[in-house]
Amino acid sequence: MYALVDCNNFYVSCERVFNPALERKPVVVLSNNDGCIIARSNEAKSLGIPMGAPMFKYKDLLLKNNVMIYSSNYTLYGDMSSRVMNCLKHFTPEVEVYSIDEAFLCIKGINGDPLFKEMQKIKSFVFQWTGIPVSIGIAKTKTLAKLANRIAKKKTKDGIYIISNNHTELEYILKNIRVEDIWGISKKWGARLHSLGIFTGLQLKQSDPRKIKQCLSVVGERIVRELTGVSCIPLEVTQPRKSIMVSRSFGSMISDIDNLKEAISNHVVVAASKLRSQSSLCNSICIFIQTNRFHIQEPQYKTAKEILFSEPTQNTLELLKASDKALKLIYKPKFRYHKAGVILSQLIVKTDNKMISVKAEEQFSIQTDLFSSTFTNKKKQYRRDKFIDAIDGINSKLGKGSVIYGAQGIQKKLKKTTDLKSDWQMKSYYRSPAYTTRWDELLKVS
């Protein structure tokens, strides 16, 4: 059996752990740049605030109802997430961390009442150690476990629901769910199924998988089989990322290339550090810039440039150099830009090779460049990598941003202030402290 453990209103719950006065009050959490509403407490949901709603359209409603507003605080949510996942690993090693607030568990050898009791144990353990409430759905396949979780959240008191092998129970559940609410089927595919006369989960379950394959590819076929109780989507252990993206909308519009370069350089530094933290190297970097698609009266420009490396790298300096080159190739001065980002792709990861070897080529199975791998280049590269190590070392000892690259912008450093915000930096008016990850932001109790 698979269990899906899903944190209730996760971001809101994280805020509530450190501010219990938020209990039973309407709370929302905003996306980056304070743009959209991406998490709502149950009280906020019942005010009719939809998921993903632009904040400016709902500001009046929020104020009128005394809704507490928070900017996203991913440092806090990420840390709380890993605490929750660690709790789950306490019960079984077979945990798939599916997203920041969800995990699939493989459950073997327990059934019926003992299974329910075990799930209650998990729930209260997670709550005791993190303060985060979770719901649990259990079934024979991941797709059905998702469904069970939905029922656990909406229809049960204790937040646990098990879809047993009872045939009529499953039929009843599937009859009462729309196809577009099934995991893996969204609006577009839902519409395609409608045109075949399929509207409910039960109708989808009873269709010919081969016919669904023609319509929704093998992905759709798998969903049909999963609904019948045949597991087609296995539990996956956490794999290193295959691509890394860092992008942000700007706090205000930007036209000049220096500002853009500063924004992109900061994204590159973050992306490079993510890359190194999962012990990968990238073969390609892509940067993109775009105007505001909602300003339809303004001229629009959206473009990207990818640069391939002759040898895979994880070196911030090389990535910065490439990103600068790419930006110069696509930048056009006449536009007002709204967003920029960087994507590292074609990542390679350390091989499983247990041999004790310090040569990067062997650790990563690197294809070296026939024309540049001369001795002097190797030496240069070695020194550059040591340089990055030193910077990482200082920043991890003295705090993030203690040493920065010139391309990231030196205005703030010169004025010795952190209040000064560049145009590109995102808005974040309602951010709570990084309670669990910064000594100077620990919760004070008086």
Next chain:
DNA sequence: TCTGGGGTCCTAGGACCC
């Protein structure tokens, strides 16, 4: 005024190979 960010997988079609 104001509209997020970060991923994965699959397929079709083009390019190449013998």
Next chain:
DNA sequence: TCTGGGGTCCTAGGACCC
């Protein structure tokens, strides 16, 4: 008049997820 058959790899675009 008439020009094969069987593969692999790569990429862009589209779909989905949270």
